[in-house]
Amino acid sequence: MATSNPVLGYLESRKNLAGCACGLAGVGLTLTGAAGSLWPVVVAGLYGAGALIAPPERTPPPPFPDPAGQLDALRADLATLRAYLAEVELPSAAEGRLTELDSLLEALLEPGWVSDPEQLRVLARAVRQDVPEAVDAFVRSRWWTRVVPGSEPPERHLECQLTALHGEAAAIADTLREAEVRRQETHTRYLEDRGR
Template identity: 35%
Template sequence: MATSRRRGRAAGPSRSFSERALDYAGSAKNLAGCVAAAGGLGLFFVGVVGVPEWPFVVGALYAIGALVAPPPRRPTGALPPPRDPQTLRADLTAHDRRFLGQLPPDVDAAYRKVTQDLRDLLDRPALLQTGSPDTFVVERMVVDYLPTSVEAYLELPRAFADSHLVDGRLTARELLLEQLTLLATAAEDVTTSAARDASQRLAVQSRFLAERFGPTSGDLNLGDS
């Protein structure tokens, strides 16, 4: 069945000629063309360009100015929404299916330490406040930092990864162990930070209840007749 639009092109709202003209009037291309055309008029007024030629010169300079001006920037796409804890746990499970069984024992243990620390956090979603720096770090660790490190290691032949120094310092295997240690430390730091915030809320509630119902409070006199 024939259609009036080419495949693969999304239909957008049609815009009137006047709307498109107003957009162009305020564009960088029109501004550059006007500046160049004004220069052509200047050449006419000082006598460099004669009477028969000046309209063509002005028009040509406007076209050149509009042509060399940069096009308007297209708006960038919106950032993806943050992932919820359930989605992040599914991401970790997908990482396990890809990576476990391919890592040497010491790297496998370090990898499992990171993922267990992250799962412990994701099991308590109340600790991860929406939009907080801690929540952002956990998400980036799951979707970017952890898989990127492991994937880079697994791309290498095992003998090369275990014997060749990278930048004359460590082997690829040692570098991965170093990175996994850093990620585990970061996960522990996030846990401590998030738990500290929750502990502070508990302490505030404790002080409130002590002031409200403690023995020194004068608000309750239940024993008085």
């Protein structure tokens, strides 16, 4: 139990408790007469030895959220992203691609599907960084294209970016589908072997 007072912290520490236990053994030796007239040195020495051999205090790891908690936060971030995207004017082709990506992300973020940390990282990066950055870069580039006509249309880059992000999410969906197919096949083999 951690405390802000260092004296109380030491009194509750493993080192002090181990020292006290060994010191009590020294008191026991004194009561049996084995320590003789040097009993204070024996008790203090055993306390010190116990404090030295006790394991050090361990700082607990930070309480990072489990995959389910990460998914809850990611779903909340997806809702925030949707609110942002609802206010942005996008070309119809990019909007259609974004709708496909949004549907795929929503399906992947349903509870019980994604638990692999790497897959969670890819989805989090898509929701929290890649999609907002792609849309924001499009909006900024579109403004400059209107001011300086004749440059490459930003719609093309946005569509390419959304296609790449859809590909990453689709790869995760394919991996999950293949895992479920293998699970189903394994269960079929198990039931067929059990029936023999």
